[in-house]
Amino acid sequence: MMGWAAVTVAMLAATPVFLTRGDVTPEAELRAEAESTWKALEARYVAEAGGTPGRAPMNISLRRGEGMLPSRNGQGRPGVVELRQGTPGVLDERLRVALRHELAHQLLWWACPASAEDRLFHEAFALAVSGELAEWRESPYQSLASASAELARNPDVDTPRARRALARVLNEDPGFPKALTRRLRQCQDEARWAVPLSVDELAGVAVQAAAPATVVLSRHSGEVLFSEGDIRTAMPFGSTLKPFVVAGSAAAPPMLTPRAEVPEWVCGERLPGKVDAKTALVRSCNGYFLDWEGQGSAPRAFGPWGAVLTAVGLSGEPLDMADAIGLRSTLRLSPWGLAQAYRLLAEARPDLMEVLAGSAARGTLSELPASKAYAGVAAKTGTVRDAESRPRLGWIVAVDEDLVAVVARPGKMPRAFADEVPEVLAKVREKRSGLEAARVQVLGLVRPEVIEARCQGAGFSLEQGTPRAIPEGFTKLEPFVEKGVAVCLGSPWRVRFPDAPAGRDYAGIFTGSPPPPYKPPAGVPISPNALQARRGSDFLFRTTRLQYTAGVVAAEDASLKGEARVALARVVAHNERHAQSRHPGRPVCDTTHCQTFLGTVRVQPEEERALAAPPLRWREWLPFSQGGQAPWSETRPRGQVESLLGQGVTGVRFADGRVHYLRTKREGGAVFDVAESQPCELLRSALKLPACPRTAHFGDREVSFEGRGQGHGEGLDVEAAKASGLEAERILERAYAR
Structure with missing residues (x-):
């Protein structure tokens, strides 16, 4: 293989001699510009073709054009470049661009003589390397199909x-x-130029999905519930990002x-006299978005949503609206990335989801046999087309109350596979139950200001529908949920605080929601921890x-395993x-006051079986405890016990889930005992006893408790369920039969 130094020597040796005759000035500057341009062009050729020709280039004459x-600033033939100079002695940018363009032709005549008659190849190479593309890009949008038709009418590309x-x-x-790289390698191989470059070859949209790609995410946990094909391959996305343009508008x-005469406004029959963004979204009206940009008020690069799309893999920043809405296939995004972005969009902009729910009724998926199956589903379609306006790749994004699905099908229009999407959603639900939302008050025993969270994927907070990136690494969670929600795309949250420095995983969405003030019932003893647990948490x-x-x-x-776990x-x-009996008007909590929840873990088959079973017949909270018969003995300071039950307590006994006792009272000189009782769970939780005791012995300074098992002893006894050998249904009937 030729080393870099050798290639450089070959390149320098291949620089032609540039001749001037004084009619384009200043001559020395013109020759220097030509030499510099030639070296840059040859470097590009070497990079793309893999080498340099083995022959020396001809001399090139630079002269004024006649x-x-x-409409032209330059023209040429082998060995001659003619230029238009507006002001003698000035090499302005227009002349320099023309020089680069014409020298590109000269390089091909030298390096690739077999292509001399391929006008499209020559012009395409010259435009690609001369720096003119950016200027042409500023002109009004033109569809790929209309551009192809124009080139078919003018194959010499001379207008x-x-x-x-x-x-x-x-x-x-x-x-x-x-396509040009492939042809330049053909030049270097000195292969026969049997077939000229075609527009179809040049405009071939690189759809890299060799097979269909499908991905389904949970809107709530963010986990991938189903995938098929290469969901991580970035591909042109068609119109699927139009909702992000609307969302990004301030x-x-x-x-x-x-405008009926503009092809991009062809988006369904009977358009109203005035079209709003809602209609433009469900009908996917390209003309609306292009004209919006023309007015100067459209968001640039998706506004604040550009950071979200970049974070989930968008290949670059759109330079204009045609890039943003997929009319040009310059940018790419994977099905996985698109699903992640729509998960956040659904959280931030339910109003847009409501708009997209009309796609099957009056938009791009209407009047199909499958249209009714999209009831309650927000859908957005997208199509990537080739130069002949044939579909190269079709997209459908579907969002319902629990799931986000992205389906990509090469070679198909979205309407051709619209029936697959409801089937995919149904398949996911059939395979796994319990995909609906669960809400829980978390971290209620931890001070909010010490809780930190980290997103290994891309973390965003949402405030009034606008995304804001959350810094990488551990950061305080509270500020990001004070006015909205915090979502981690692509991974669970990792949450830590002083008592759990290693952290816990939380696959889901955090919201700030301070609970209402809690006042315990009068006369009911309660510990500080229990008081905090009953108050609830600032985080949902x-x-x-x-x-x-x-x-x-x-x-x-x-x-726990088997039927007892089910x-x-x-x-x-x-x-x-x-959970109403635990926290009226609030979700269930994560402490022993409700049910202990310490974050996300791997789901076991027993949980899947349980969630697939019919709902239980009871309509109230069902208590459970670890239970069992293992004996235990604990002591607590007498003062702590009396702070809960009162001083002068005697005759303490435990029965029917309550603690019964006599308390000595004095009134008007009389002394008498009063029988009182309270739920044993209040005593157990306040004293942090393993279970409701069976006996209590009062000493001068301490109280000794003895009991068996763990927990409050009501409802389902987990240890007893383990030992029973019964099926789950029988275990539950035995525990809760009234």
């Missing part, structure tokens, strides 16, 4: 309209056009008048019911929906 068309069309085709592919999108967490159930079961008894999981899932 008889050139007014401004044809060159504009060619620039449009070249701008379809980011970077140096792949002002209300305008009402625009359709949303995940799937399945993930929540698995987390609680693991926190209560990670070793039984407990059914109780946990039931209680999440019947």
